[in-house]
Amino acid sequence: MNNNRKNNGFTHNVLFYAVIFLCIMGIVYFFFGGNNNGGQSKNVSQTQFVTALRKNQVKSFQVQPNGGVYKVTGTYRKPQKMSSDNQAGFSLMNQRSSTTTNFQSSVLQSDVTVNQLQKYADKNNVKITTHPEESNSIWVNLLVTALPIVIMILFFYMMMGQAGQGGGRGVMNFGKTKAKPSNSKDNKVRFSDVAGEEEEKQELVEVVEFLKDPKKFMKLGAKIPSGVLLEGPPGTGKTLLAKAVAGEAGVPFYSISGSDFVEMFVGVGASRVRDLFDQAKKNAPSIIFIDEIDAVGRRRGNGMGGGHDEREQTLNQLLVEMDGFQGDEGVIVMAATNRSDVLDPALLRPGRFDRKILVGRPDVKGREAILRVHAKNKPLAPDVDLKEIAKQTPGFVGADLANLLNEAALLAARRNKTEIDASDVDEAEDRVIAGPAKRDRVVSPQERKTVAYHEAGHTIVGLVLNDARVVHKVTIVPRGRAGGYAIMLPKEDQMLMSKKNAEEQIAGLMGGRAAEELIFNSQSSGASNDFEQATQIARSMVTQYGMSDKIGPVELQSSGQVFTGQGYDQSPYSEKTAALVDEEVRRILTEGHQRALHIIETHRDQHKLIAEALLKYETLDEKQILSLYKDGKMPEKDVEAAEDEQRAATFEESKRELERRENAKSDQENADELPDSSDATVTPKSSDDNSSTNGEDNTTDHHSTDDD
Structure with a gap:
């Protein structure tokens, strides 16, 4: 497959350069083809030539009959x-x-014969050469004209062929679908x-059973649902x-992306939809899967400055094919999106995507099952507990968990x-x-x-407000920002x-x-991200969850994302209500701050103990953390392990410092060997402090250092 693509690319490149070469040769022939003597030639009329021949200004000339x-x-x-006139074609090439x-x-x-020219030449001792008429001059002229x-x-054939490769092999194949059928x-x-x-x-098992035994x-x-939206x-x-359903x-x-339907040419998207369903119907029963359907299925007529006609034509054709006059017997359409709120209502009505399956974030049991699937081909040590890892990763989706085990494998290697x-x-x-550790910062x-x-x-x-959340880990090792x-x-x-x-968070x-x-x-910029998360929770409490006594049980802000054209610039409530929301x-943030001050003030000793342990x-x-909070000391085994880790980190840091000193000494010796220069300057190396507030998972509180 790859070899064929390489050969096709090589062939197209060769043809392209061949066309370029022919064009250059045609241009050269156009300017220089009539000049047989080399160099530039002066075009003269018949009278000027005869006059110059009589006045003995001509050294030699050649005569060749050419059609009268x-x-x-x-x-x-x-x-x-x-x-x-003679210099016009060469002014850019040789102006001197x-x-x-x-x-x-x-x-x-009919005016002058060869004998007359011979007579003038003999009189002035001019060399004359006569050539017979070329028999293939007509073919040469035809070639020069047709070339x-x-x-x-x-050239245009190649351009159209390249442009049409996305949907076929030529310009007439733009309307062909890009989806290729695959089997089990x-x-x-x-x-x-x-x-x-x-x-x-379980919801999709019915689809599979219907395809196997309708x-x-x-x-x-x-009647099996004609459309399934994930x-x-x-x-x-x-x-x-x-x-998995297809397998x-x-x-x-037939798998295709929503963006593959829309091209710069009008009507291509609708044509590709028709061709896709035609192929699927010919091979029924079959499955059509449209990934990221929101690229073509957005709500019609609600865009800024009017709708996109080509996209709307594609959507209209998709609606017709899914539940039109002829129907789509034996063809099941599946689609996936993470923006179902922007899809056109006609696409979501019964008869089209009449079965909607929410594929949400997995719970702890689901995360454990996902980890076991991704750990099949990875050798895990006995101390790795996938169940415990699942508990420590709330909010992680399948892609996050796969990335987690892959990063662990890379670290082990x-x-x-x-x-x-x-x-x-x-x-x-x-x-x-949080990103990789920056221990050298x-x-x-x-x-x-x-x-x-x-x-x-x-x-x-x-630790004090631990009814809903528990402290899992705390560190002062810089990571990311x-x-x-x-x-x-x-x-x-x-x-x-x-x-x-919410108040405890x-x-x-x-x-x-x-x-x-x-x-x-004092105050530092390290709490900026804490304020960002806290403000989001407090605003949701007031505007979405109805947890404010003054505002009451009213939803003032939708939890979904704003879709352009759906009241984007219209405030959902009055200015007075907005001031009350603020x-x-x-108030909620201030009460949370006062509550935190009171807890730390009443637990000064534990706070200081944990901070000093972090510094060490x-x-x-x-x-x-629990041992420090309850017993006032760390477990002995953990102390020994932490001290060993600290000694290892100190050793690595000392090793890096020694390498830096040796490199600096070597650079200094090399500099001493160079000749002295009064213009030499030394630029001090500044530390990288470009750490600012950053977003993170809602289960993590980050402290960010200040920007320079």
């Missing part, structure tokens, strides 16, 4: 000045040359490869489910291990949430102390958020700023 005309080319005895000794002319056979036309035809032999994905989506698979349903008068957040496995059913499976152990998975989890002692007490503030508030972070995990997966839970987010104010009597949001060990896990 003598074609004359020759050489002057002295250089002659060229006229502007204004004289020439070559000339060319045409003499009518530019042939070149243009070939090509598709190896089965329902057993899809984990964590048992209810979704009589079972027809006997009962049942909707849900990105990475939840919608496309994988569609592949289980063993029928032709980087460390020259033969198995993936728990430390690799733990590091991979941190990398997925230069951090001042005061800033490091600020980060430690900031994260300890989050930790203390989280964050100077440190604390991971708070829910005790169990929650579908609903209570008012108490806000208080926990305010713990970092409260600790800074109590310990250092006042309530500020940099990272604390859940067991160590």
